[in-house]
Amino acid sequence: MIYSLLVLSSPFSGHSSRRAAQFAHCVTARGHTIHRVFFLDAGTLASAANSVSAQDEESPVTGWAELADQHGIELAICITSALKHGMLDQVEADRHERASPTIDAAFTVSGLGQLVDAYASSDRLITFGG
């Protein structure tokens, strides 16, 4: 079965983003495919390359990046949400004259059309909010 995930929550508030990553691990472990994880609103903060976690906490960026690396899952962040939250790739950093990109290389800046595509291309779209 093909899954896509929609992550709406900040990884720094509540457990939804972490729960989504655990869900993604479990989905792949059960033999399913994840087509795309789409991050919207504060969910885009999961891509924060410069975020530093406490020593006894797993970095949300690392958790997602490992998923992408191990299973070839696309991590797409909504460009409008990303820019509002200061999450810029190299192209956007150049365009808006910022010193450097702020998102991890595992994530790609994308548009809402990719969320629609994820819904159309997957058997399941599972949303994590709150």
Place this chain on the structure above:
Amino acid sequence: MILHTLNASPSSAAFTDCVSIMAKGDALVLMGDGVYAALAGTKASKTLQQTDASLYIMTADALAAGVTNLAAAVSRIDMEGLVTLTETFPRQQAWY
């Protein structure tokens, strides 16, 4: 058949709205602050049990919140259990 996931307290509008559209054949998974709705003897758990939906709770979230005295109709599931439910139900409605 809809799989509802509730990540909001029983005092929230999300809880009220979720309960109002839950129907026979649906399932509800309580997670995050939603786990408090499973506490035995509370108005919220009685309301849930009056629906015809199947009721589940994420075990880890319940333990983290200290919610151990569950209403009888609520079944504990882990993450694999949640994935299994998404395999069964073609649509999910997230309440938060």
